[in-house]
Amino acid sequence: MSPTRAVLCGYYGMGNAGDEALLVSLLQMLPSSVTPIVLSGNPRATKKQYGVASCDRKSAFAVLNALNQSQVFIWGGGSLMQDSTSIASPIYYAGLMSLAQQRGLTTIAWAQGIGPLNKSGTRWLTKQVLLGCNAISVRDTASAELLQSWQIESIVAPDPVWAMESKTLPELDDISKPKVAVVLRSHPLLSKNRLQTLTKAIKDFQAQTDSHILLIPFQPTQDRAIAKSISTALGHHNSILSINDPKELKGLFQQVKMAIGMRLHSLILAAAEGCNCFALSYDPKVSRLMSEVNLPGYELANLPDDPSLISQAWIELFHAPTKLSAVQIQSLVDRASIHQQLLRKAIPNC
Structure with a gap:
């Protein structure tokens, strides 16, 4: 055949x-x-x-x-x-x-x-x-x-990326400070003023948590300039990481204490590895995820003007227990496999 x-x-x-x-x-x-x-x-x-x-x-x-x-x-x-x-x-x-x-x-x-x-x-x-x-x-x-x-x-069923396999990223072992991932993207809602507010909040958050900020451009052509501007403002204890292998990108979050993300899959990849997430929603798909798995965050259009309010919310999450339990994550992974069952049923001769 x-x-x-x-x-x-x-x-x-x-x-x-x-x-x-x-x-x-x-x-x-x-x-x-x-x-x-x-x-x-x-x-x-x-x-x-x-x-x-x-x-x-x-x-x-x-x-x-x-x-x-x-x-x-x-x-x-x-x-x-x-x-x-x-x-x-x-x-x-x-x-x-x-x-x-x-x-x-x-x-x-x-x-x-x-x-x-x-x-x-x-x-x-x-x-x-x-x-x-x-x-x-x-x-x-x-x-x-x-x-x-x-x-x-x-x-x-949940997004299939919940069930994607992952690979560890050993080069992060050299960073001794707690690692926090930040994934921002270019978008009209991320205005110059809002980016300045977020940058100030990140700087304040870093100072109070003694953390190392991992700036991850998910689509470098759109995101790298934002990552560079934040890196310059922070000055120290930060890295810009561009990772081509999606499995390694997911595995990265095994070593990350917390993630702050605009992009939908930054939040899914992080949460699937047991990392606490804070969403900055620019799109209904992100808001839906926030609602369905109870992620804390802001609608970007309603971002507070005061950076200290934002950094305080992040600090509280940084010190909080894991929001999604291992049982909840496994349930999402198991239910994501429904997409696989659909393929087996729909494709002839499978």
């Missing part, structure tokens, strides 16, 4: 650690009988790093060739169908899903976070392609409720 080929479609090869973690999680959960072809912004790097076939996500010829030689098409996790930044993203992903459906491939929307969908056109487009899917899993209850309002059946 010839192997089943599956096209994996997501925001892969674009230098975003969260989306790379989703790809690693999907490859980890994909049945062994399936041969993946990953659509990537950097197919050479994707092939080298993960040992899988890959093609240019922007090459019409390469994408059509991949679809023509495959039996399965998978939207591979994340907030692919959203129009908060532009309508280009939902048009691109819906277009590929529609092409796969027209060619008779088994189509799966996997571990999706649907929305925000602010425009009627993108809501209609999303609904139409989801109606044509053979199987759908979502990573939060708000997405499940939206699909239910459209009378579309889906399975809801």
